[in-house]
Amino acid sequence: MSAQFPLTLNNVLVRRQGKTVLGPVDHVLNAKGATIIIGPNGSGKTTLLRVMHGIERTTGGQVTWAQDDPAKHAFVFQTPIVMRRSVAKNLAYPLELLRVSKDEIAASVDHWLARIGLERSRNSPATRLSGGERQKLAIARALIRQPDVLFLDEPCASLDGHATREIEHLLKEVACAGTRLVMATHDMGQARRLANDLVFLLDGKIHETGSADALFAAPATAELAAFLRGDIVT
Amino acid sequence: MIEILDGLKEAFRLVLGFDEELLEISLRSLRVTLSALLIASIIAIPLGTYLAVQRFRYRRIVISMINALMGLPPVVVGLVVYIMLSRSGPFGVLNLLFTPTAMIIAQVIIITPVIASIAHQSMRELWAEYHDLLISLNTTKRQRILTLIYDGRRNLLTAALAGFGRAIGEVGAIMIVGGNIDHVTRVLTTAIALETGKGDFALALGLGFVLIGLAIFVNIAIHTLSRTEREGLW
Numbered sequence: 082m083s084a085q086f087p088l089t090l091n092n093v094l095v096r097r098q099g100k101t102v103l104g105p106v107d108h109v110l111n112a113k114g115a116t117i118i119i120g121p122n123g124s125g126k127t128t129l130l131r132v133m134h135g136i137e138r139t140t141g142g143q144v145t146w147a148q149d150d151p152a153k154h155a156f157v158f159q160t161p162i163v164m165r166r167s168v169a170k171n172l173a174y175p176l177e178l179l180r181v182s183k184d185e186i187a188a189s190v191d192h193w194l195a196r197i198g199l200e201r202s203r204n205s206p207a208t209r210l211s212g213g214e215r216q217k218l219a220i221a222r223a224l225i226r227q228p229d230v231l232f233l234d235e236p237c238a239s240l241d242g243h244a245t246r247e248i249e250h251l252l253k254e255v256a257c258a259g260t261r262l263v264m265a266t267h268d269m270g271q272a273r274r275l276a277n278d279l280v281f282l283l284d285g286k287i288h289e290t291g292s293a294d295a296l297f298a299a300p301a302t303a304e305l306a307a308f309l310r311g312d313i314v315t
Numbered sequence: 316m317i318e319i320l321d322g323l324k325e326a327f328r329l330v331l332g333f334d335e336e337l338l339e340i341s342l343r344s345l346r347v348t349l350s351a352l353l354i355a356s357i358i359a360i361p362l363g364t365y366l367a368v369q370r371f372r373y374r375r376i377v378i379s380m381i382n383a384l385m386g387l388p389p390v391v392v393g394l395v396v397y398i399m400l401s402r403s404g405p406f407g408v409l410n411l412l413f414t415p416t417a418m419i420i421a422q423v424i425i426i427t428p429v430i431a432s433i434a435h436q437s438m439r440e441l442w443a444e445y446h447d448l449l450i451s452l453n454t455t456k457r458q459r460i461l462t463l464i465y466d467g468r469r470n471l472l473t474a475a476l477a478g479f480g481r482a483i484g485e486v487g488a489i490m491i492v493g494g495n496i497d498h499v500t501r502v503l504t505t506a507i508a509l510e511t512g513k514g515d516f517a518l519a520l521g522l523g524f525v526l527i528g529l530a531i532f533v534n535i536a537i538h539t540l541s542r543t544e545r546e547g548l549w
Contacts, residue, residue: 151453152453158448
């Protein structure tokens with residue numbers, strides 16, 4: 082179990098231009114499983130993920146890791162950011178930052194290229210990949226440092242079913258291998274397939290949270306019940 | 316029109332006849348300009364990139380100043396460098412006036428803002444693209460700058476070539492600080508000015524066509540060596 086956990090959010094508040102976009106939020110994230118963050122547009126899902134990862138400044142409150150090692154958490158963005166270099170060099174980049182030896186980098190790159198099925202594109206510009214391939218590359222690049230926790234912001238938002246299935250398969254594998262997943266999604270089917278825990282955000286606040294099985298079976302609030310039915314919740 | 320045709324003929328005669336003096340001043344033009352380009356690029360590229368990634372109090376003023384300096388009048392630069400390097404000036408003891416080194420100094424002053432400004436513009440766009448990724452990977456400022464320079468190298472090449480174009484065709488400043496001394500500081504542009512003054516338009520035009528040919532050759536050579544068009548979308 083990672084020494085980084087638990088991750089504790091204590092009274093976390095994010096305000097932008099006088100408007101509260103998140104909080105106050107209190108939450109504790111333990112070391113195991115996959116937490117899926119759901120909620121309508123503008124409910125604060127992305128902000129919550131960014132705050133947990135440490136790339137969004139908070140206006141108030143504390144975000145505390147038991148033992149913080151920034152190299153041990155990674156982030157995958159909704160729109161995959163691919164660097165203007167080859168697929169292999171994209172994968173190598175996070176390890177180069179850590180000054181890992183060239184042999185180790187080459188071995189890791191080979192491993193991940195095989196795992197995401199992009200061996201043939203090894204030397205192609207990453208900008209030439211399809212949307213699904215780009216997202217797989219972004220996930221592999223995030224995972225190549227073997228992080229304890231992976232934050233994902235709607236990674237399959239604009240992908241077709243095939244690409245989504247491949248990415249979910251990869252995420253299940255890494256979750257089974259012990260990587261903690263924290264993911265925002267709009268796709269309730271995906272949430273059912275991947276979630277151990279659910280966090281339902283509404284108006285920047287955690288409206289309801291608990292085990293996925295329990296919340297999908299019997300949501301405690303009318304808002305979550307409506308959201309799970311596919312009704313518009315504001 | 317007849318003068319232009321005479322100029323073309325003169326250019327062919329000079330080139331095909333392997334005119335020794337033409338070769339000498341062409342090589343000097345290249346040596347002075349490429350030296351200035353190298354020095355200016357070493358200063359301007361990191362500066363432009365730093366201004367893209369770093370926020371500080373007077374950043375906008377610094378950027379505005381650099382943009383304004385793109386239009387720096389070469390004659391004024393030449394005059395200032397002349398005063399600084401003249402015997403009574405602060406650097407007179409170095410005995411650099413009327414040497415190729417003085418011409419390089421003047422050209423560096425003229426083209427550094429050009430390269431820095433174009434580099435800043437392209438690095439700003441790349442930084443906007445990479446910002447979230449590089450922040451999420453917990454990169455240092457130095458790593459960010461080096462990454463942007465590496466991935467934006469083809470855009471930076473355009474910036475450098477703009478500087479080269481400005482320097483190779485420059486006449487005002489290098490005429491003042493170089494003095495257009497035969498076999499010492501005479502370059503293509505100052506030779507053109509001299510021949511025009513003497514009324515030998517055919518020779519002046521011939522030298523002009525050689526200058527244009529040289530600029531095109533260097534541009535093509537740099538593009539070919541850097542494989543700009545071969546690696547697709549970068």
